[in-house]
Amino acid sequence: xxxxxxxxxxxxxxxxxxxxxxxxxxxxxxxxxxxxxxxxxxxxxxxxxxxxxxxxxxxxxxxxxxxxxxxxxxxxxxxxxxxxxxxxxxxxxxxxxxxxxxxxxxxxxxxxxxxxxxxxxxxxxxxxxxxxxxxxxxxxxxxxxxxxxxxxxxxxxxxxxxxxxxxxxxxxxxxxxxxxxxxxxxxxxxxxxxxxxxxxxxxxxxxxxxxxxxxxxxxxxxxxxxxxxxxxxxxxxxxxxxxxxxxxxxxxxxxxxxxxxxxxxxx
Ligand code: 6PG
Numbered sequence: 001x002x003x004x005x006x007x008x009x010x011x012x013x014x015x016x017x018x019x020x021x022x023x024x025x026x027x028x029x030x031x032x033x034x035x036x037x038x039x040x041x042x043x044x045x046x047x048x049x050x051x052x053x054x055x056x057x058x059x060x061x062x063x064x065x066x067x068x069x070x071x072x073x074x075x076x077x078x079x080x081x082x083x084x085x086x087x088x089x090x091x092x093x094x095x096x097x098x099x100x101x102x103x104x105x106x107x108x109x110x111x112x113x114x115x116x117x118x119x120x121x122x123x124x125x126x127x128x129x130x131x132x133x134x135x136x137x138x139x140x141x142x143x144x145x146x147x148x149x150x151x152x153x154x155x156x157x158x159x160x161x162x163x164x165x166x167x168x169x170x171x172x173x174x175x176x177x178x179x180x181x182x183x184x185x186x187x188x189x190x191x192x193x194x195x196x197x198x199x200x201x202x203x204x205x206x207x208x209x210x211x212x213x214x215x216x217x218x219x220x221x222x223x224x225x226x227x228x229x230x231x232x233x234x235x236x237x238x239x240x241x242x243x244x245x246x247x248x249x250x251x252x253x254x255x256x257x258x259x260x261x262x263x264x265x266x267x
Contacts, residue, residue, distance in 0.1 A: 001238075003261045005245045007252055011210045014248040015060035017266055018153075018208055021246065022050075022065070025151050025204055026073060046141050047079040047114070051152040051194065051202070053163075054084055054096030057210050058153055059103050066107035075110035081136060082117060083152060084164035084193040087181075089122035097121070118179075118192050125181035125190035132179040132192055143240075146178060146201035154199070154207050156233050160217045162207070163199065164191035165232035171195060172232050196228075196235035205236055206244035215253040218245075222258040 006021070008014040029048045037043035052058065065073070082096055090097040097117040105115060116139060119131040140147035154162045164182050165171050171182035174195040182191045199205060209218060221233045228235045237243065245261075257263055 001242050003243045003245065003258070004264070005247065005257060005261045006264045006266060008246075008248050008266045010250070011248050012060065013266065014208070014210055014246060015064055018058075018061045018206070018246050019064040019068070021206070021244075022061075022151065023068075023073065026078070029150055045077065047077055048150045049079045049081065049140055049147070051081050051083045051149050051199075052096070052100055053153040053155045053208060054082065054086070054099065055155040055157075057155050057208055059099060061153075061208065062100060062103040066104045070109070073108075075108050075114070078110065079114045079116060079140065080105075080110070081140070081149070083154060083199070084191055085118040085121050085128075087121050087123075087125045087128065087190040087192060090117060092122065095121070121192060125183075125192060129177075129179050129181040129192045133177050136178050136198075143201065145176075146198050149198075149202040151204040151206065152194075152199050152202045154205065154233075154236065156207055156209050156214060156217050156221070158213050158217050159186075160220050160231040160233045162233040162236060164193035165196060165235065166191075167230050167232060169232075172228055172235065196232075197239075200235075200237055200239050200241075202238060203241045204244060205238050205241060206246050207233070207236070208246050209251045210248045212250045212253060214251045215255060218247070218251055219255040222255065 008017045026048050085096050086094045088094045121128050136147050156162050166184045169182050171180050171193055174180050178198040182193050220231050
């Protein structure tokens, strides 16, 4: 599948576009179930599994999702997981769970059992990661050795990290686990993160990138020699899924587009 690059005029239009894009992904998921039922004669419903990004970029998207008319998204059929988490309690200002709680969870009617945050972050990161790995393997539909996430939202740092796969850190090389602890010396902290193979097993993986500060990182992902240790976002390549770049114009700047991508300029 050719990568999809969608460019919006500014951060707000990017958030609006990403909201509508996500709704379309959910509607597509439902259509595929109905089409499968027409073949088999039995409607098998599987949850739409959405891996949420942390950081600041997706905050507005989460607010817009929360403001959708009731019923636009059937949250009973959605499972929320986190692509990564800081190793802090869920009520810590640094917590990705807390950011999603404030901007989305507090405003929608989603069953608590559908919200799969990292168990007991803020304590032992190895125990938290092991518990998260086990939770996701138990609760999510899987294909082969990794759960089949319907849609992964990813941010990208200006150092070309994504999720909590930071340059020069051990998690970059993980090939078996779904979630691992990752020590990040530059931040003097531990994180819990989904691994590259777990992210790449998803049906859709979308980078949501906004702002001129990300121009160089995006250009590196698209045009620099492949060096995932230095540029972890280069690890993201769905094995059987679609890769999306949902950007605003500031994030792309004058960066040439990579070859053979599908581009849509959203005005
Ligand atoms: C986190 C994120 C991280 C984030 C990037 C971009 O826990 O911080 O998962 O990967 O997506 O650092 O962050 P901004 O959106 O704040 O630029």
